[in-house]
Structures are given as structure tokens and as C-alpha cells.
Amino acid sequence: MSDSTSKPDELAGTEQSFVQHLLELRNRLVYSFFGLLVCMGALAIWPGPATLIDWIAIPIQAHMPPNTKLIAVGVFSPFFIPLKVLMMASFLLCLPWLMFQAWSFVAPGLYSKEKRFAVPLIIFGSLLAYLGIGFVQFLVLDKMFAFIQAFAPPSVAATPDIASYVEAILSLYLAFGLAFQVPIVVMLLVRFGMVNVEQLSAFRGYFVVLAFVIAALVTPPDVISQLSLAIPMCLLYQCGIWGAKWFAKPIKSEDTDES
Numbered sequence: 001m002s003d004s005t006s007k008p009d010e011l012a013g014t015e016q017s018f019v020q021h022l023l024e025l026r027n028r029l030v031y032s033f034f035g036l037l038v039c040m041g042a043l044a045i046w047p048g049p050a051t052l053i054d055w056i057a058i059p060i061q062a063h064m065p066p067n068t069k070l071i072a073v074g075v076f077s078p079f080f081i082p083l084k085v086l087m088m089a090s091f092l093l094c095l096p097w098l099m100f101q102a103w104s105f106v107a108p109g110l111y112s113k114e115k116r117f118a119v120p121l122i123i124f125g126s127l128l129a130y131l132g133i134g135f136v137q138f139l140v141l142d143k144m145f146a147f148i149q150a151f152a153p154p155s156v157a158a159t160p161d162i163a164s165y166v167e168a169i170l171s172l173y174l175a176f177g178l179a180f181q182v183p184i185v186v187m188l189l190v191r192f193g194m195v196n197v198e199q200l201s202a203f204r205g206y207f208v209v210l211a212f213v214i215a216a217l218v219t220p221p222d223v224i225s226q227l228s229l230a231i232p233m234c235l236l237y238q239c240g241i242w243g244a245k246w247f248a249k250p251i252k253s254e255d256t257d258e259s
Contacts, residue, residue: 039090049082059141070162132180175218186240
């Protein structure tokens with residue numbers, strides 16, 4: 001069948017000017033900013049910045065001497081550290097809203113068969129990010145600090161600075177939250193035709209090496225945190241391949257219907 005009898009492009013005539021794109025981007029950034037403000041206000045009321053710090057300090061305090069507290073070396077640390085933790089928690093709480101705003105910005109350039117995958121991917125991506133951060137908070141940090149404190153001599157008191165501790169765990173939250181997006185990236189690469197499932201399967205061995213290299217670069221220099229990041233990345237890559245196989249089925253059926 002010739003191209004002249006094929007279905008018209010549903011995106012034809014929907015192009016926007018550069019100024020319209022800038023205005024749309026501004027609106028999405030404003031919506032995102034107000035969403036963050038709402039989450040910050042809610043978390044400031046309950047549970048409050050002090051309680052948030054108490055929560056994230058549980059893994060390290062479990063391996064500190066009894067009745068020992070984290071110290072604040074910097075003059076302004078007692079003010080800026082709770083604010084930083086509050087902003088981090090607000091970003092996590094607002095993550096689905098932020099992802100929705102990003103999708104809304106690019107949605108006009110997508111076909112209808114691509115748009116229907118957006119909401120499940122936003123939900124799935126948010127859940128994976130929360131899963132990665134929870135994995136850090138409830139498993140990785142406890143094992144990592146137990147491993148580190150085992151090397152501390154009896155004459156050394158473990159009293160870490162709250163600023164360095166918060167920066168360390170924030171970097172781990174970010175690393176694991178992004179690493180747990182591997183299935184989403186793999187499925188999107190297949191969905192947009194950049195690679196196929198067979199190529200992903202053939203690349204599996206290289207990805208294992210890549211995962212351990214990334215883990216060595218973005219985690220502290222201890223074997224516990226490196227293995228805790230590399231092994232889930234490898235497992236999630238395989239999950240992404242399985243998901244891509246399911247993802248590819250509607251693509252083939254759609255192409256068959258169009259042809």
C-alpha cells in the first residue's frame with residue numbers, strides 16, 4: 001500500500017514556536033516550584049525538620065557509643081542542615097508531581113500510543129526511586145556503618161559531623177534513586193526503537209562490568225555499599241529486559257495494524 005493512503009500524522013500542524021515552548025517551560029517550572037513549596041510547608045508542620053534528622057540518623061546512631069550524638073562543627077550547621085534535609089524530603093514527596101510536569105512539557109510532541117505509557121511509567125519510576133532510597137535507609141546504611149565501625153580502634157570515639165553525614169547519605173540517596181531507574185531506561189530504549197531485546201541481552205555481560213564501575217565511582221570506598229549498588233543494578237537490568245519483552249509486544253501489534 002502506498003504512503004498516500006496511509007493514516008495522516010496526528011502531530012501535523014501542532015508545532016509550536018520557540019516562544020511558546022519557553023512559556024510552556026516557564027509554566028511547568030512554576031507549577032513544580034509551587035508543588036515543592038506545598039510539600040515543604042506540609043513537612044515543616046509534620047513531622048518537622050528535627051524529626052526528619054532523627055529518622056535519617058537512626059542507621060549511624062545504632063553503631064555509635066550509647067548516649068552519643070552527632071556533632072555540628074560548622075557555625076551555621078544547626079540551621080542549614082535541617083533546611084537541607086527538609087528540602088530533600090520535600091523533593092522526594094513531590095517527585096511524582098515533578099515527573100508529571102516534565103511529562104506534560106514533552107507530551108504535545110508524543111503520539112497518542114506513546115502518551116498512554118506515560119502515567120504507568122511515572123508511577124513505576126517514582127516507586128523505583130522510593131524503593132532505592134528505602135533500600136539505602138533500611139539496609140545499606142546499617143551494613144555500611146557496621147562494616148566501617150568494625151575498623152575503628154577502641155581509642156577512637158565515633159562522633160561524626162552532621163553536615164558530612166547528611167551530604168554522604170544524600171549522595172547515596174541520589175545514586176540509588178537513579179540506579180533503580182534502570183528498568184525504565186531499558187524499556188524506553190526499546191519502546192523508541194533505539195535498541196532491541198536481543199541487543200540488550202547480548203550487552204548483559206558488559207553491563208555487569210559497567211555496574212561495578214559505576215558503583216565504585218559513586219559510593220563510599222567500602223565493599224558493602226559498592227556491592228549493594230552494583231548487584232541490584234544487574235538484577236534491575238534483567239528485569240528491564242523482561243519488561244522490554246512485554247513492552248515490545250504492543251509495538252509489534254501496532255506496527256502490524258498500521259501496515
